[in-house]
Amino acid sequence: MSRRIYEISRELGMENKEVMDILRERGFEVKSASSTIDNISADAFLEEFRSKTEAAPPSVEETAPAPKPAPAEPVRPNIPSGAIVKSKADIDRERQAKESAEQKAREDEIARRRVEREALQPKPTQPQAQADMSKSPKMPTMPTMPSTKSPGMPSMPRPSAPVAPAEPEAPAPAPKMSMPTPVRPKEDRGPQVTLPPKTPPAPSIPSREETKKVSIGATQQAKPASVDEGKVVEQDGVKIIQVKPPIVVRDFAGLIGMKPFKLISELMDAGIFAGMNQTIEEDVAGRLAAKYGFQLEIRHRGEEQAVAKAKEKKIELAEDDPSLLSPRAPVVCVLGHVDHGKTTLLDSIRKANVVSGEAGGITQHIGAYQVEQNGHKLTFIDTPGHAAFSKMRERGANVTDIAILVVAADDGFMPQTDEALKFAQNAGVPIVVAINKMDAKGANIERVKQQMQERNIASEDWGGETLCSAVSAINNEGISELLEQVLLQAEVLELKANHSCDAQGIIVESQVEQGRGSTATVIVQKGTLKPGSALVCGDNYCKVRAMLDENGQKVKSAPPSTPVRIMGWSDAPDSGSYFLEVKNDKVARRIAEENAEEMRQELLSKQVKDNAPMDLDQFLGLIDEKQQKTLSVIVKADVHGSMEAVIGMLESIKSDKVSLRVIVSDVGLVSKNDVVLASSSKATIVAFNTRMENGVQALAKHDDVHIVHHNIIYELVDQVRDAMAELLEPEYRENKLGAAEVRAVFPVAKGFAAGCMVTEGILKRDAFARLLRKDVVVHEGRIGTLKRFKDDAQEVRAGYECGAALTGCNSYEEKDIIEAFEIVEFRPKL
Numbered sequence: 068m069s070r071r072i073y074e075i076s077r078e079l080g081m082e083n084k085e086v087m088d089i090l091r092e093r094g095f096e097v098k099s100a101s102s103t104i105d106n107i108s109a110d111a112f113l114e115e116f117r118s119k120t121e122a123a124p125p126s127v128e129e130t131a132p133a134p135k136p137a138p139a140e141p142v143r144p145n146i147p148s149g150a151i152v153k154s155k156a157d158i159d160r161e162r163q164a165k166e167s168a169e170q171k172a173r174e175d176e177i178a179r180r181r182v183e184r185e186a187l188q189p190k191p192t193q194p195q196a197q198a199d200m201s202k203s204p205k206m207p208t209m210p211t212m213p214s215t216k217s218p219g220m221p222s223m224p225r226p227s228a229p230v231a232p233a234e235p236e237a238p239a240p241a242p243k244m245s246m247p248t249p250v251r252p253k254e255d256r257g258p259q260v261t262l263p264p265k266t267p268p269a270p271s272i273p274s275r276e277e278t279k280k281v282s283i284g285a286t287q288q289a290k291p292a293s294v295d296e297g298k299v300v301e302q303d304g305v306k307i308i309q310v311k312p313p314i315v316v317r318d319f320a321g322l323i324g325m326k327p328f329k330l331i332s333e334l335m336d337a338g339i340f341a342g343m344n345q346t347i348e349e350d351v352a353g354r355l356a357a358k359y360g361f362q363l364e365i366r367h368r369g370e371e372q373a374v375a376k377a378k379e380k381k382i383e384l385a386e387d388d389p390s391l392l393s394p395r396a397p398v399v400c401v402l403g404h405v406d407h408g409k410t411t412l413l414d415s416i417r418k419a420n421v422v423s424g425e426a427g428g429i430t431q432h433i434g435a436y437q438v439e440q441n442g443h444k445l446t447f448i449d450t451p452g453h454a455a456f457s458k459m460r461e462r463g464a465n466v467t468d469i470a471i472l473v474v475a476a477d478d479g480f481m482p483q484t485d486e487a488l489k490f491a492q493n494a495g496v497p498i499v500v501a502i503n504k505m506d507a508k509g510a511n512i513e514r515v516k517q518q519m520q521e522r523n524i525a526s527e528d529w530g531g532e533t534l535c536s537a538v539s540a541i542n543n544e545g546i547s548e549l550l551e552q553v554l555l556q557a558e559v560l561e562l563k564a565n566h567s568c569d570a571q572g573i574i575v576e577s578q579v580e581q582g583r584g585s586t587a588t589v590i591v592q593k594g595t596l597k598p599g600s601a602l603v604c605g606d607n608y609c610k611v612r613a614m615l616d617e618n619g620q621k622v623k624s625a626p627p628s629t630p631v632r633i634m635g636w637s638d639a640p641d642s643g644s645y646f647l648e649v650k651n652d653k654v655a656r657r658i659a660e661e662n663a664e665e666m667r668q669e670l671l672s673k674q675v676k677d678n679a680p681m682d683l684d685q686f687l688g689l690i691d692e693k694q695q696k697t698l699s700v701i702v703k704a705d706v707h708g709s710m711e712a713v714i715g716m717l718e719s720i721k722s723d724k725v726s727l728r729v730i731v732s733d734v735g736l737v738s739k740n741d742v743v744l745a746s747s748s749k750a751t752i753v754a755f756n757t758r759m760e761n762g763v764q765a766l767a768k769h770d771d772v773h774i775v776h777h778n779i780i781y782e783l784v785d786q787v788r789d790a791m792a793e794l795l796e797p798e799y800r801e802n803k804l805g806a807a808e809v810r811a812v813f814p815v816a817k818g819f820a821a822g823c824m825v826t827e828g829i830l831k832r833d834a835f836a837r838l839l840r841k842d843v844v845v846h847e848g849r850i851g852t853l854k855r856f857k858d859d860a861q862e863v864r865a866g867y868e869c870g871a872a873l874t875g876c877n878s879y880e881e882k883d884i885i886e887a888f889e890i891v892e893f894r895p896k897l
């Protein structure tokens with residue numbers, strides 16, 4: 068008999084993570100909150116910690132290594148034999164001792180190296196260095212210098228023992244400096260039930276990966292990957308260093324023309340300990356710049372970060388003080404093979420019939436909805452399961468906390484089920500399996516569970532850790548149990564977010580709606596979105612005019628995990644991209660414009676690169692390309708996600724003979740402008756799930772523009788394939804009709820004719836024919852004369868005799884063969 072971790076945590080009122088950490092320290096193998104420990108240990112643990120929680124509820128601070136008065140030895144409970152004997156206090160003490168020893172070793176090592184260096188390279192004394200810098204005659208006023216949080220260089224007290232890393236490349240311990248807090252992966256996601264955590268528990272020294280994600284405002288952080296190194300410009304004889312924070316020692320040394328090691332040592336003399344890849348405060352940089360005859364210009368940072376983040380589309384959810392975090396609803400997506408019942412399942416959860424509104428019965432785009440179960444909110448993303456939409460599904464899996472993997476009980480795991488499982492596992496998203504269609508004939512739950520076991524996601528009742536529910540979406544059976552499982556999984560994850568910071572989130576879907584302009588369905592990931600908020604997303608900006616929920620109702624505020632449709636965008640932002648809230652709409656607009664300009668520049672430089680001189684192979688390749696036919700298309704679709712899916716599918720049409728080029732793609736109705744553009748660029752318009760403006764069809768007919776239009780993506784792609792094949796020159800093929808053997812030759816008015824027996828197929832008057840003598844073609848022409856006895860015949864079939872004469876042929880011999888054939892035109896395949 069055994070007990071699950073989350074049951075123990077719940078009983079003790081402790082966090083799962085805390086319990087798991089303690090158990091791991093005690094040598095238990097616990098992968099997730101669903102892992103089990105034996106009953107004896109569980110009882111001992113409960114007894115031990117129950118007494119503590121009753122006396123004083125354990126807090127996070129208790130585990131912190133800060134020195135505190137020696138706690139009274141806890142009263143040991145009556146521990147059964149075989150149970151663990153180390154108490155939490157023991158472990159804290161051990162950890163503290165270990166950390167102090169490591170800290171001491173580090174400090175000793177640093178001190179040793181510093182002494183060595185000082186011995187090799189004598190420096191001016193610290194007061195001199197400070198005096199040098201503070202009284203520098205060249206030190207200009209710094210109008211652009213923002214105020215800083217930390218004390219300036221001269222007043223910075225020198226630590227009693229040097230603590231800065233002497234080896235700049237070494238991992239930065241600097242325990243006495245304001246080290247950034249290590250970052251947990253994907254906000255405060257806790258342990259997972261079915262999958263091991265993405266990263267190991269936070270170490271005391273941040274890993275490279277973690278230091279990369281540190282909030283930019285902190286000092287002494289490692290260099291983020293995409294930081295601008297800055298530049299030096301000269302204006303009216305003044306050398307100005309323009310940098311964007313964070314200011315990295317190595318880059319800054321380069322800017323003031325100094326060796327990084329020299330700068331490090333100069334900083335040390337001023338009591339500042341920073342490694343080569345670490346950063347310095349802006350005021351410190353300002354003084355150094357002044358000392359070496361530069362003016363420092365800090366480019367305003369918050370906005371630049373927003374630009375970079377918005378453009379890179381990979382905003383790290385900056386870390387927040389844990390005290391600012393509060394619970395949020397889980398974001399759940401439904402994945403699975405086509406037709407296994409994802410939409411029906413979401414439908415039965417929402418109690419609204421979405422299936423009937425879908426063209427061709429296939430879900431066409433991502434929608435996001437929020438539902439409530441037993442007072443708990445759950446956000447659902449309707450991620451379609453068809454291969455054509457795998458791109459969108461991938462996104463779906465990446466923004467979600469939990470994936471429901473739908474497997475039809477009568478069909479079992481299919482290729483797309485495995486693909487979906489892989490997406491979820493790669494994204495580190497725990498899954499809950501919904502075994503659907505339990506009502507169907509041939510439903511076999513045991514087979515599905517067997518398949519789950521084969522995939523290392525065994526269900527709980529098979530000894531595994533994957534939560535799983537049998538449902539019949541169509542009959543609305545098992546749905547509450549499934550939602551309970553999802554809530555249980557969510558509870559284990561202990562999902563939290565900062566509700567009060569600037570809002571950030573992801574664009575799930577965007578479109579241009581008549582009367583509403585550009586709208587986007589978003590999921591808020593942190594902060595709280597309100598009407599009037601100013602957002603930036605790549606080269607788009609938005610002053611939130613209104614927010615609507617999935618039922619079209621106005622929403623006044625959208626805290627983390629809420630899906631809302633936002634109105635007020637300058638243009639439809641790309642689905643899958645991130646948005647950020649900025650100060651006001653002016654700032655948002657400026658950032659979006661800068662982004663647009665940067666994107667334009669990138670495009671231009673790419674074009675310049677593409678036009679660079681070619682080598683012979685490239686040149687020959689270009690000739691081949693030019694000889695290849697190309698179908699140019701303008702793609703229009705109802706929403707962004709569908710548009711990308713269509714483009715993805717069109718681009719996947721493989722052909723050596725015809726290529727496809729998307730010249731323009733956009734969301735919205737097919738307009739007359741599209742037709743004009745298609746006409747001038749000889750393009751075909753490919754319209755998916757969208758309508759045409761009035762007059763478009765007439766104009767297209769007049770301008771001879773072909774419009775391929777369909778609401779089912781596969782039909783649409785087939786039609787485009789046909790249009791591509793149409794571009795190919797027709798090819799011709801000979802089709803044999805029949806043959807006859809010459810049995811006699813007799814004279815006719817205009818020469819000779821052959822008396823024949825049709826041996827196979829049919830001879831047709833006017834058909835092409837060749838005369839073969841001993842397998843050698845001696846003449847080719849048409850069958851000019853064909854007679855049965857004395858009468859003209861149109862055709863003569865096998866087994867009948869006839870008289871025949873080929874045009875232009877006057878010489879027949881017995882045993883010659885007349886072969887009749889026709890030429891058929893056909894379209895070559897792509």
Ligand SMILES: Nc1nc2c(ncn2[C@@H]2O[C@H](COP(=O)(O)OP(=O)(O)OP(=O)(O)O)[C@@H](O)[C@H]2O)c(=O)[nH]1
Nearest residue numbers: 405406407408409410411429430452504539540541
């Ligand atoms: N018998 C039975 N049929 C179901 C059940 N759930 C869904 N179906 C049927 O299965 C078919 C596919 O259902 P959908 O919900 O459209 O499946 P989907 O997985 O969303 O399909 P795509 O959107 O095309 O990927 C429909 O005909 C549903 O009526 C169920 O619980 N039992």
